[in-house]
Amino acid sequence: xxxxxxxxxxxxxxxxxxxxxxxxxxxxxxxxxxxxxxxxxxxxxxxxxxxxxxxxxxxxxxxxxxxxxxxxxxxxxxxxxxxxxxxxxxxxxxxxxxxxxxxxxxxxxxx
Amino acid sequence: xxxxxxxxxxxxxxxxxxxxxxxxxxxxxxxxxxxxxxxxxxxxxxxxxxxxxxxxxxxxxxxxxxxxxxxxxxxxxxxxxxxxxxxxxxxxxxxxxxxxxxxxxxxxxxxxx
Numbered sequence: 001x002x003x004x005x006x007x008x009x010x011x012x013x014x015x016x017x018x019x020x021x022x023x024x025x026x027x028x029x030x031x032x033x034x035x036x037x038x039x040x041x042x043x044x045x046x047x048x049x050x051x052x053x054x055x056x057x058x059x060x061x062x063x064x065x066x067x068x069x070x071x072x073x074x075x076x077x078x079x080x081x082x083x084x085x086x087x088x089x090x091x092x093x094x095x096x097x098x099x100x101x102x103x104x105x106x107x108x109x110x111x
Numbered sequence: 112x113x114x115x116x117x118x119x120x121x122x123x124x125x126x127x128x129x130x131x132x133x134x135x136x137x138x139x140x141x142x143x144x145x146x147x148x149x150x151x152x153x154x155x156x157x158x159x160x161x162x163x164x165x166x167x168x169x170x171x172x173x174x175x176x177x178x179x180x181x182x183x184x185x186x187x188x189x190x191x192x193x194x195x196x197x198x199x200x201x202x203x204x205x206x207x208x209x210x211x212x213x214x215x216x217x218x219x220x221x222x223x224x
Binding site: 031040041042043044045048050058059090092094096097098099100101102103104105 | 143145147153154155156157160200204205209210211212213214215216217
């Protein structure tokens with residue numbers, strides 16, 4: 001998976017609790033992305049980062065925030081998890097913003 | 112913004128036959144078109160891509176063709192094998208920036224024995 005790890009790989013949480021997912025890369029790529037994957041919707045971009053402390057919203061950013069304090073780590077936070085955020089979350093990295101390489105995913109269940 | 116449509120959503124072919132998956136895009140300025148393969152329980156894997164300055168690209172049994180005038184591009188898999196069974200996604204740059212890509216909704220390919 002191109003030097004990308006995601007943690008945790010599986011998480012079950014309750015509605016209203018905060019959740020943070022971590023993406024870690026060893027490739028020193030500039031760009032990092034968070035996607036969610038749901039049946040019938042494919043992959044949808046949540047947020048992405050084009051450098052340390054530089055982030056931008058994707059098409060489904062409501063309810064999510066991100067932070068990137070160093071090149072290798074990109075954190076996705078759900079401030080107050082809802083059942084609609086039950087999904088599989090993928091992190092991706094890219095050197096120039098086009099060819100993207102994906103991590104193994106995190107399966108999140110919000111009860 | 113960019114809109115990517117992918118067809119069919121499901122495709123079944125006999126082992127050894129060819130499979131074709133088609134995508135259309137809306138932004139005529141788009142210039143990069145990747146294809147991803149996702150196996151069960153794994154993240155998507157980039158398998159081939161094409162840029163707008165060429166019409167076709169091949170890599171062993173897979174090829175991608177691009178028709179910029181019609182704004183569509185296709186993935187061709189020849190001599191299909193059981194390990195080709197997976198979900199395939201096309202993508203195109205999202206909006207004005209080339210550092211985001213928009214994915215099609217995916218095609219589940221079944222290779223029948």
